[in-house]
Amino acid sequence: MKKEAAAKIGIKDIAKQANVSIGTVDRVLHNRSEVSNTTREQVLKIINELGYTPNLLAKSLASKIKYTIAVLIPDPTNNTYWEKPLEGIKAAAREIKKFNFEIQIATFDYSNENSFIEKANEILESNPNGFIFAPVFFESSLKVIEKCDQMELPYVFFDVFIENCKNLAYFGQNSVQSGYLAASLMSYSIDKGTNHIYIVKPHNPSAPVYHLSLRENGFISYFSQGTTNQATIHTMDVDVSSPSILVESLDAIFSSDQKPRGIFVANSRVHLVAQYFEKNKIGNVVLIGYDLLHENIEYLEKGIIQFLICQKPEEQGYKSVFSLYNHLFLKKPVDKVNYSPIDIIMKENIEYYKNFKI
Amino acid sequence: MKKEAAAKIGIKDIAKQANVSIGTVDRVLHNRSEVSNTTREQVLKIINELGYTPNLLAKSLASKIKYTIAVLIPDPTNNTYWEKPLEGIKAAAREIKKFNFEIQIATFDYSNENSFIEKANEILESNPNGFIFAPVFFESSLKVIEKCDQMELPYVFFDVFIENCKNLAYFGQNSVQSGYLAASLMSYSIDKGTNHIYIVKPHNPSAPVYHLSLRENGFISYFSQGTTNQATIHTMDVDVSSPSILVESLDAIFSSDQKPRGIFVANSRVHLVAQYFEKNKIGNVVLIGYDLLHENIEYLEKGIIQFLICQKPEEQGYKSVFSLYNHLFLKKPVDKVNYSPIDIIMKENIEYYKNFKI
DNA sequence: ATCTTTGCCGTGTGCGTTAACGGGAATTAT
């Protein structure tokens, strides 16, 4: 392996060196047939010696092969959180469009496993070159994964990680650790005396709750391993399909003798609790939740929410697409597990996290 | 302005539409002369109607113009922080090399204004197409800026912002706000009683201290606007060119009757204070500082430093280069002021900030 | 009226690759 030459060497340089035509060089580069073994090896040797790297511009200008990347994530209309990854995905799409990449986006209903299955099957039938999806339904996802493996279709897990798979990559956050971090923040924020802390897990019936449990586990594990705080942790599972249930549950604990000193909401619905706080003029209770929805931002700025745990979903979407670009086009190896940073957002630094810029 | 056509339209499509040759179209696209006004307008009209956008691949394949971007930042050997922006700058360089971009990196001595002046002049004489630099020396920078304006050379401020300039962009952090945020974290971490809090400003003689003061101001302003804490803030200017001075200063305050409850170090030298803590077995003092140097990471993981305020310098470097790419090559407008997020790093989330990945 | 200049414009080549096409030599079939 030499250092790269002064003048960028191209396909015709190695053709000249090897005493063959550029057609032959092209054939060995794409290891097609119709080349004798001796000349093939000779050409390969020279390619190595000269350290040839293809000119990607000329490559995708001349090539007529198109790459299609399919994306399948939950419908943003039901949960605006999912708009964010889409932004990043679209931004990436704009950037690699020049290299003949096209992104096809599909969504499914988060509380309807069948919609996931149907959309996934549609996508697989369209024979894309890469597949990014959020495997929130475990069993159904396993079937999809199996098909992908059969088709040798590279797939990227988004947001949810399933172990022991041949996925090209995973982009998401370490949920357990994020709960653990939230607990640390909670511990900093409350005084050292005896406290009651509540974990709120808002969810819809028939929708997966995997994330919620992981975050809960992380939160609990922090306090269970002996901190300076003497806190009692309570867990509240709340069906948010009808709004009244949450209110009633909160009414109950606030009128009990185990009044909360802090509440950790394990997903982006923290604004519902904040709304309750505002309406009932509850102060002095530490409120920690997830994600930069505009509703949450509003309550963070008002001082009702103290901390938001975030994960730059736009960037995750962006990077997911680029992992497939790296794999398919640049033939570069990509990292299999990509945890995004666990961002801590407060009133004082929210300003610089608001807008997504790539 | 129509929507973009189904099949990507090119230069020859508009030539056909306008009943001219591609040569003529090319002339109006690069608004060269040798085109009559009537046909020029006609072609422009059709370009607009068809929503033509040039194929960037073919463009930079055919064009032989090279772009050179010059970078001038402090020498990383004296302060390893400056390795980070370089990483991002180099990553960006690799990506846009295909488009005939070359990055030339120069460094100067942070405590030697003359070295800055000399290097800057060298760069300006080499006539680059874009210039990224850290204007840490105010007066000298003004002169550089003036020359840039004369040469109509687009320049990007890095890390330090100078107002009322025609700079293309600025990438950095809001220093005042970061100090303000640090104060908020400090306030969360200490108890509500009467406390003594120290601001440590480590610096070398003859090196600029602008950042330090801004961060200090932000920190002080938080406590001065009536929080629940009754804290007394002390400021310590420390010359770190000889190591003993810091130790003596810390000895002094820890043996005084105004023992610190928290220390805010206004730059990345926080590890020096942490080292002192470790050696003297000081616990229960909240320590907040800046930047993800590996020394700081070590003490954060040990629990000696509680919070590090960070700004992803790699990303800043990366984006600085891309701002010039957008301006020079894509002719896209770029945002003039780009504050990076003020990241809060603790023991619990350091893991996911350690490695820079682009 | 002829020659030169100027203004405008079309043609052609090249950028580095891809991939279809075709052709010569060696091998096999008839």
Next chain:
DNA sequence: ATAATTCCCGTTAACGCACACGGCAAAGAT
């Protein structure tokens, strides 16, 4: 021995754009 294959390999036309070159008309010069 001739024809048909097969195996290799070279040639060439795109891909979309940049740019040098040359050419044709109208306007001006002699």
